[in-house]
Amino acid sequence: MRTALALQVATFSRSLTARLATVLLVVFPPLMSVGMVALARAADAAGPSAAKLAPYREGPFGETVAGLAGQVVSVVALIGVGFAVAWLVGREWADRTVGSLFALPVPRATVARAKLLVIAAWAGACLTLAMALTAATLAAVDPASLTAAVAGQLARVWVAGLLMAALALPFAWVAVRSRGYLGAAGAIVGVTAASQILAMVGAGAWVPYIAPAMWAGAGGPEEAAAIGPASLVLAAAFAAVASWASVRAFARATLD
Amino acid sequence: MTALEIRDAVRAYGDLRALDGLTLTVEPGEIHAIIGLNGAGKTTAMKAVVGQTRLDAGEVRLFDTPAASAGPATLARLGFVIDQPFGYPELSVRENIVHAARLHGLPMNAAAAAASSWIARLELGPWAARRARGLSLGNRQRLGLACVAAHAPDLLILDEPTNALDPAGVLLLRDVIVAAAGRGAGVLVSSHHLDEVSRIAHRITVVHAGRVVGTLEPGQADLEHRFFEMVRAWDEDHREDAHSRQGALA
Structure with missing residues (x-):
């Protein structure tokens, strides 16, 4: 190995x-979550952007950031780790290069496991750093907003991000079957789009690619509360199989 | 012990029988050249040896062990270049050889030493630190050879190893092949350069229509003429088969 x-x-x-995926995974979560909420609350936000940012203008700063982080991390984990x-x-x-991997003392199953392990370790490190940066940025912008409840919510986003990263590993199967990365890239786009549609029609709790995102608060606190441990275990089991x-x-x- | 044995190999792609009962062996210390037209079955036979393609019937044995059940110790004795030489474009020449040697079973220190030795031997020194993606086709082919020879395999399989090499590269390759056979390794090599084959091979087998149709004596003059005579004679004797084969290829 x-x-x-x-x-x-x-x-x-x-x-x-x-x-590129490292930048996406590490920089986007703190930048988008803290940045968007801070921007929404800036006095000079106006025009069409102001309407987009309106949902982030109300409520406690820290909780709003944590909710947005749930959305951002779920998406970038799936897309970033998926492309990687x-x-x-x-x-x-x-x-x-695949031809040279045949008939070696190191079996191709070991090579494949090594690929997934490297991606998993890299994704775990990136997401951990991203959440640490999000918490640090939040504390720097508004120290009082990083309450125990907000820290707990960010920890939940981190776990959801790891689950979404694990769910991205099976795009390896698509890459093998389609003999290249283009097929897998198409599958990532397809799964992301299908997940949005299924989430909108309320079918998310039992769809592995949606449940962790909902649990992390991507659909709001009510939808997060609707996700029980069984949905998350199903998502993890799907990723493993x-x-x-x-x-x-x-x-x-x-x-x- | 036979280094390689392919027995009654059959592989069909739809109507085309790429291998149609092909049988050949490579003995330790022997350079066995296979020659044939494009589509004769040479590459398919080599791909079947390393598992890149599965046989519909027949068997491959490596060092008297069925290839399908060969373990790491047996596979560590094999080196091959088929279709595309080993070489990750983002890794340097040296790194590629080290990783290839490790994948073939050498420990880290031995792999590093082997890389230095083969960089010198194949005159890759000026490019040792350069990424493989920047190499010329000929140097990529030299790199590929170093990657599969650095662990001193007991069976070397080379599919058209000279097709991108300049004359200096061809001489280096010939030295590598002859030296490998000299230390007891079996070498199976396919080539379109019949003069080159004639110069170094101990045995020349003509492959046509997915099977062995004859052998040629190495070292004789006018190898091309005798090769084409053999192929033409086979087609004459198997006219129906030849026609259906051309139809399947078209």
């Missing part, structure tokens, strides 16, 4: 996709 991990760390750390895993797996076909299927697909793929 160490050999496979070393190769994946070396390639992933040098990819443009990884660098799509690249790390799909590039083997796009760059025609689909990740296992991704490893299996990578290990069994041929080049016919």
